[in-house]
Amino acid sequence: MNIRLGDRSRANTLPVYSNSAVEEKRRRLGRPPPLITVLHVPVPSLSRKLRIPIVSPLWLRHYCSVPRTRRSPWLCLLLIALFVFVFVLLPSPSGGSRRRWNLEETQSQLKQVLPKASTTLVFKRDDLNRIWQWEIQSGHFPSGRALPKPLNFLTTPINPAYPPNFKKADWAKPDHLRSPVITNTKGIGSNRTYLDVRAQPPDTAWPPRPIPGSVADLDVIMQHCDFSENKYVRDCLEVLRVGAGMDNQARLRRGKMDSWKYIYLEDGDVNWHLNVTEPPHRGEGAVISSSRSPSAELGKKWGVEWEPTPSLRTPPRYRPANTLPSACDPENxxxxxxxxxxxxxxxxxxxxxxxxxxxxxxxxxxxxxxxxxxxxxxxxxxxxxxxxxxxxxxxxxxxxxxxxxxxxxxxxxxxxxxxxxxxxxxxxxxxxxxxxxxxxxxxxxxxxxxxxxxxxxxxxxxxxxxxxxxxAASETDAAGPGPTAKDTKERTRVxxxxxxxxxxxxxxxxxxxxxxxxxxxxxxxxxxxxxxxxxxxxxxxxxxxxxxxxxxxxxxxxxxxxxxxxxxxxxxxxxxxxxxxxxxxxxxxxxxxxxxxxxxxxxxxxLFDPAWLAVENYQTDRPQQPYFQSFGDFFSTPQKDNAAPGALGFDGFFKGAYSYHYHGSDYWSWPLDPARDWPDLGPRFAAFENGARASALAAKRIEEGRDDDVADDRRDLDWGTVLKRTFEAYIRGERPNMYGEWLKW
Missing domain, CATH: 3.90.550 (Spore Coat Polysaccharide Biosynthesis Protein SpsA; Chain A)
Known part of the structure; x- marks a missing residue:
C-alpha cells in the first residue's frame, strides 16, 4: 500500500524519523505542517497525473488552532471561506458537473479541516436497530463482524446464517465480563465445511465449476484483500484463484493453505433449537439506552422531520441451500x-x-x-x-x-x-x-x-x-398499426x-x-x-x-x-x-x-476492479497481472506490454477476480477490436453481421468478399481484443467456455 500527499513512492504508511527522539517530538507536536501540498489530478488523455500545488488543509487547521489566532477568529473564518469557495463552489471551467474524483478529493481534504457540520440521518436509533434486526433475522448478515455500539443492542440478535459461536460471543460471557452493549450476534446456523477446491482427473484442463450451493466467506476474503489492512491486489487475486481451484495444472506447493479456503458448504439445517433470545444485559451501563430518548446523540438532518417507523414486511425465513426444495430460491x-x-x-x-x-x-x-x-x-x-x-x-x-x-x-x-x-x-x-x-x-x-x-x-x-x-403496449410483439408521427416525436428539450x-x-x-x-x-x-x-x-x-x-x-x-x-x-x-x-x-x-x-x-x-489502485499509482511496487497504468490500456495495450495478451490469453487477465470494470465513460468510442470491429459469431449470425462487416472493411479499403488475411489484422493484440475474440470463439463453437463446457445448439 502506498500513500500520497507529496510523495507517491513510499510504500510504508508509517512516518520515518531520524534517530533523535527530540526530532521525533518536534515533528509530532511542535512543527507545523507545510504550507503547500500537491494535489494529483488525473487527466483522461494523459497516462500521468498533473501535480497542482495548493494550500494544505492541514496547515490551515494548524494555523487556526494555535493560540495567537484564537484572538482573531475572523481571519480564520475568512481563510476557510476562501478555501471552500475556490475548491467547492467555484464552477468548473467547462460549466459542466465536477468529476467524481474532484468532488471526493475536495471533500476528503475539507473533512480534515472542518468538523462535520451536517448529517444525512433521518431515522431514529430504534428504527436503525429494527433494520439491523430484520436483516440479521433474514440471513443477510452471515458474518462474525461486530455490531455497532452506538445503536445500543441490549439483547443479542439471533443469527440463522452464522454457525454457533459459543466461544466468541459476548452473550455467552458472565454478566460481569460483558460489555455495556451487545456487540455480537448469536449464531444458530448450520456448521460450515470449507472446501479444498481442485480440478479432478480426467477434467484437469479446465477449472471446476463452483459446487451448487457453495458460499464465499467474505470475512475471509476481507482478511486477505482489505486495502485498509495493507493487503495487495496481487496477493488477493492469488488467494481467490487458489481457493476456487482456478489454478488447475498450475498449483505449486506452498505448505498448509487452510487459511486461504474461503468457499464453504452449509451442513444441514439451521439449529432452530438454539433460537432462544438471551435476557437483556443488566450489568453496569445497561441503562445506556433505556434512560433517554431513542434519538439521543444521533444527529438528524437539518430541515427535515424524522422518518416514521418503517413498514417492513415479515422477515423471510432463512434456509441453507441444501434444504431448499429446488435449486433456485424464490426469495433470492x-x-x-x-x-x-x-x-x-x-x-x-x-x-x-x-x-x-x-x-x-x-x-x-x-x-x-x-x-x-x-x-x-x-x-x-x-x-x-x-x-x-x-x-x-x-x-x-x-x-x-x-x-x-x-x-x-x-x-x-x-x-x-x-x-x-x-x-x-x-x-x-x-x-x-x-x-x-x-x-x-x-x-x-x-x-x-x-x-x-x-x-x-x-x-x-x-x-x-x-x-x-x-x-397493451407492454407486450414484446404487440400487434397493431405502426407508430404515428405524433407518437414517435420526442417531447424533450434540446x-x-x-x-x-x-x-x-x-x-x-x-x-x-x-x-x-x-x-x-x-x-x-x-x-x-x-x-x-x-x-x-x-x-x-x-x-x-x-x-x-x-x-x-x-x-x-x-x-x-x-x-x-x-x-x-x-x-x-x-x-x-x-x-x-x-x-x-x-x-x-x-x-x-x-x-x-x-x-x-x-x-x-x-474482486471487481483489480486495476484501479495501480491506475491511481498505488501498489506499484508489487502490481497485479496485467499491470495497467491507465484504464485505456485495456483498449490500447502499451507496446512494451502488448505481447502478453496474445501469449497469455483469457487465463492471464486478472485471474481470480469476479469481473473487470474498465470505467468506460471515457472510452465509449474506443473499439474493442479495431481490426475486426463487428460481432464475429460465425455463419449462424451472418445475416446480422454482414452489414457491420462490410462497413468496417470499406473504411479500411479492403475488398468485400475476399477471404480474411492475417495481414489485415494487428500484429500485436490488445487485451480488449483478446477477450472479445475468446468469447466469440465459444459462441462459434470453436472452443469450450472457461469451465470446459461446449455450447450445444
Missing amino acids: PRIFHMFWAGDFTDKPYIALVSFLFTQNLGLHLPPDQRPTTFCPPQLWMWINPGPASSVPNEHARRDMFEKLRTNAWSAPFLHPRFKDAIQFKLWNTTEQLDALPELRDDWRARRDGLFNSGGYVYKAPLEEQQEPLSA LKDEEKDNLSTILSDMVRFVLCHRYGGIYMDTDNVFLRDWEELWNWGGAFAYRWSRMKRYNTAVLKLGRQSALGAFLLRTAVKNGFDFHPMTVSEYTQDAYLEELLLRLPDA
Missing part, C-alpha cells in the same frame, strides 16, 4: 441487472458474451433439457429508449425490439437459445418509481430536480418525465451530448437501487466484463458494493441488495430526504451516519 432471485441508453454498441455486447462464457446457464445441456441441480442466473438488460427524461410512446417496446433486431451488436442475443439467459427490458421511470411505496408519494414533488448527483442537480421538466405505458450522457449516468445511479429493491439481484454497470462464475457470491446472503479505490467509500458499479429488504427501504427513504441523491459517495454518507456500513459490505475492489 438470481438476476443480473444492467442499464443502457442509446444505440447498442460493442460495449454492452462484450458484457453479454462474457456473461454467456462464464456463468452456469445450462448452455452445455441439450436445449430441451432444463437444469435441476443448479440455478442458472438471468441477465436483464434494461434499455432506456431515449434521453433520461424522454417520454416513451405507446409503441416504445415494439420500437425497442425492432432496433435490437436490426442492430448487429444486439441481434444475436435475441436468438431462442439465449431466451432463458438474457432478457431485454424497457425502462420507464414513472412506472418504476410508482411501483415502490418508498418513492411513489415523493418523487413527483421533486419536479425538475429529480436527477441529483452529489448535490449537482440536472434540470428535467416534469412534462418530459416518463409516463406509464398501457398494458440537450448537449455531454448533458445527455450526464443525465443517463445520474439516472443509472438511481436505477440500480430501484431495480435491486424491487426485483432483488445484482446490478452491474455495463462497462463490466465477467471473468468467473458468481455462484458463491449469490449464495452469500448479505448486500455489498465495493470500495472506491483507496477511499473508504462505495463504488456501486457492482451492487447486491435484497428484494424488498429493510436496508433497501432505508436507502431509498434516506435518499428521498436528501434530495434524491444516489451518488455512491453520498450513499457512503447514508450508511456511515446510520451505522449500517456492515450491512452494505464494502468489498475490496480487487
Whole structure:
C-alpha cells in the first residue's frame, strides 16, 4: 500500500524519523505542517497525473488552532471561506458537473479541516436497530463482524446464517465480563465445511465449476484483500484463484493453505433449537439506552422531520441451500441487472458474451433439457429508449425490439437459445418509481430536480418525465398499426451530448437501487466484463458494493441488495430526504451516519476492479497481472506490454477476480477490436453481421468478399481484443467456455 500527499513512492504508511527522539517530538507536536501540498489530478488523455500545488488543509487547521489566532477568529473564518469557495463552489471551467474524483478529493481534504457540520440521518436509533434486526433475522448478515455500539443492542440478535459461536460471543460471557452493549450476534446456523477446491482427473484442463450451493466467506476474503489492512491486489487475486481451484495444472506447493479456503458448504439445517433470545444485559451501563430518548446523540438532518417507523414486511425465513426444495430460491432471485441508453454498441455486447462464457446457464445441456441441480442466473438488460427524461410512446417496446433486431451488436442475443439467459427490458421511470411505496408519494414533488448527483442537480421538466405505458403496449410483439408521427416525436428539450450522457449516468445511479429493491439481484454497470462464475457470491446472503479505490467509500458499479429488504427501504427513504441523491459517495454518507456500513459490505475492489489502485499509482511496487497504468490500456495495450495478451490469453487477465470494470465513460468510442470491429459469431449470425462487416472493411479499403488475411489484422493484440475474440470463439463453437463446457445448439 502506498500513500500520497507529496510523495507517491513510499510504500510504508508509517512516518520515518531520524534517530533523535527530540526530532521525533518536534515533528509530532511542535512543527507545523507545510504550507503547500500537491494535489494529483488525473487527466483522461494523459497516462500521468498533473501535480497542482495548493494550500494544505492541514496547515490551515494548524494555523487556526494555535493560540495567537484564537484572538482573531475572523481571519480564520475568512481563510476557510476562501478555501471552500475556490475548491467547492467555484464552477468548473467547462460549466459542466465536477468529476467524481474532484468532488471526493475536495471533500476528503475539507473533512480534515472542518468538523462535520451536517448529517444525512433521518431515522431514529430504534428504527436503525429494527433494520439491523430484520436483516440479521433474514440471513443477510452471515458474518462474525461486530455490531455497532452506538445503536445500543441490549439483547443479542439471533443469527440463522452464522454457525454457533459459543466461544466468541459476548452473550455467552458472565454478566460481569460483558460489555455495556451487545456487540455480537448469536449464531444458530448450520456448521460450515470449507472446501479444498481442485480440478479432478480426467477434467484437469479446465477449472471446476463452483459446487451448487457453495458460499464465499467474505470475512475471509476481507482478511486477505482489505486495502485498509495493507493487503495487495496481487496477493488477493492469488488467494481467490487458489481457493476456487482456478489454478488447475498450475498449483505449486506452498505448505498448509487452510487459511486461504474461503468457499464453504452449509451442513444441514439451521439449529432452530438454539433460537432462544438471551435476557437483556443488566450489568453496569445497561441503562445506556433505556434512560433517554431513542434519538439521543444521533444527529438528524437539518430541515427535515424524522422518518416514521418503517413498514417492513415479515422477515423471510432463512434456509441453507441444501434444504431448499429446488435449486433456485424464490426469495433470492438470481438476476443480473444492467442499464443502457442509446444505440447498442460493442460495449454492452462484450458484457453479454462474457456473461454467456462464464456463468452456469445450462448452455452445455441439450436445449430441451432444463437444469435441476443448479440455478442458472438471468441477465436483464434494461434499455432506456431515449434521453433520461424522454417520454416513451405507446409503441416504445415494439420500437425497442425492432432496433435490437436490426442492430448487429444486439441481434444475436435475441436468438431462442439465449431466451432463458438474457432478457431485454424497457425502462420507464414513472412506472418504476410508482411501483415502490418508498418513492411513489415523493418523487413527483421533486419536479425538475429529480436527477441529483452529489448535490449537482440536472434540470428535467416534469412534462418530459416518463409516463406509464398501457398494458397493451407492454407486450414484446404487440400487434397493431405502426407508430404515428405524433407518437414517435420526442417531447424533450434540446440537450448537449455531454448533458445527455450526464443525465443517463445520474439516472443509472438511481436505477440500480430501484431495480435491486424491487426485483432483488445484482446490478452491474455495463462497462463490466465477467471473468468467473458468481455462484458463491449469490449464495452469500448479505448486500455489498465495493470500495472506491483507496477511499473508504462505495463504488456501486457492482451492487447486491435484497428484494424488498429493510436496508433497501432505508436507502431509498434516506435518499428521498436528501434530495434524491444516489451518488455512491453520498450513499457512503447514508450508511456511515446510520451505522449500517456492515450491512452494505464494502468489498475490496480487487474482486471487481483489480486495476484501479495501480491506475491511481498505488501498489506499484508489487502490481497485479496485467499491470495497467491507465484504464485505456485495456483498449490500447502499451507496446512494451502488448505481447502478453496474445501469449497469455483469457487465463492471464486478472485471474481470480469476479469481473473487470474498465470505467468506460471515457472510452465509449474506443473499439474493442479495431481490426475486426463487428460481432464475429460465425455463419449462424451472418445475416446480422454482414452489414457491420462490410462497413468496417470499406473504411479500411479492403475488398468485400475476399477471404480474411492475417495481414489485415494487428500484429500485436490488445487485451480488449483478446477477450472479445475468446468469447466469440465459444459462441462459434470453436472452443469450450472457461469451465470446459461446449455450447450445444
